[in-house]
Amino acid sequence: MLTLHEVHAGYGGTRVLHDVTLHVPPGSIVALLGANGAGKTTVLRVAAGLVRPTSGALLVDGEDVTGWPPHTLVDQGVCHVPEGRGVFPSLTVRENLVVQCKRGDEEKTFEAAASVFPVLGRRMDQLAGTMSGGEQQMLALMRAYIQNPKTVLLDEVSMGLAPIIVDEIFDFLRTIAAGGASLLLVEQYVTKALELADFVYLLHKGRVAFAGEPGELDGEDLFARYLGHAA
Numbered sequence: 001m002l003t004l005h006e007v008h009a010g011y012g013g014t015r016v017l018h019d020v021t022l023h024v025p026p027g028s029i030v031a032l033l034g035a036n037g038a039g040k041t042t043v044l045r046v047a048a049g050l051v052r053p054t055s056g057a058l059l060v061d062g063e064d065v066t067g068w069p070p071h072t073l074v075d076q077g078v079c080h081v082p083e084g085r086g087v088f089p090s091l092t093v094r095e096n097l098v099v100q101c102k103r104g105d106e107e108k109t110f111e112a113a114a115s116v117f118p119v120l121g122r123r124m125d126q127l128a129g130t131m132s133g134g135e136q137q138m139l140a141l142m143r144a145y146i147q148n149p150k151t152v153l154l155d156e157v158s159m160g161l162a163p164i165i166v167d168e169i170f171d172f173l174r175t176i177a178a179g180g181a182s183l184l185l186v187e188q189y190v191t192k193a194l195e196l197a198d199f200v201y202l203l204h205k206g207r208v209a210f211a212g213e214p215g216e217l218d219g220e221d222l223f224a225r226y227l228g229h230a231a
């Protein structure tokens with residue numbers, strides 16, 4: 001279970017998050033929605049240990065990990081897939097996988113990557129930076145997956161991708177969740193995110209405006225109020 005408890009956070013003198021409490025229970029998919037600038041990316045950065053709360057706490061499985069450096073949170077099973085793709089552009093697909101996987105697991109990892117995303121199997125020796133956006137995103141997700149994470153923080157992984165690729169990526173998110181990991185999902189495709197999610201949080205100007213199950217949103221005009229558009 002990953003929890004932000006009454007978190008206030010920001011950058012320098014700018015306060016972005018105000019009293020944010022959010023839970024990502026084991027095995028669940030949590031969607032984090034909100035208009036541009038609402039603070040969604042900042043929530044993920046707090047959860048990954050990249051932004052330290054000015055007050056409040058970050059807890060992993062009940063342990064207070066506030067202020068721990070990001071790599072120690074990785075050891076706790078927290079994996080962050082940032083906006084803009086977490087791949088090494090000047091390494092090949094194969095090398096990107098090797099640096100992430102356990103020693104001795106290389107062949108198994110290549111096979112898994114090729115079976116989930118066949119395009120990666122065909123492009124093992126291509127430099128990651130020369131692949132399409134969708135292919136790079138698949139590689140970024142694969143790199144997250146092979147860490148066997150407990151919680152995956154996903155920042156707009158479908159950004160700028162063709163709908164058919166987005167479908168493939170969402171199918172893979174289902175696979176990751178079915179394997180037992182929990183997901184905290186910031187996503188521009190609101191309807192798709194809600195189909196997948198067990199819980200949803202709506203952020204408005206750095207505060208939690210709604211927390212509940214997707215079904216509870218039915219009939220509400222929260223989208224128009226807080227997202228600036230209909231779902």
Ligand SMILES: Nc1ncnc2c1ncn2[C@@H]1O[C@H](COP(=O)(O)OP(=O)(O)OP(=O)(O)O)[C@@H](O)[C@H]1O
Binds near residue numbers: 014016036042
């Ligand atoms: N490194 C930074 N330094 C200063 N201010 C920042 C920094 N990163 C984000 N902010 C500000 O914090 C606020 C929240 O940004 P954040 O990226 O968390 O929002 P978001 O909901 O993810 O937005 P979007 O959907 O547009 O990505 C914004 O006003 C933004 O300008």
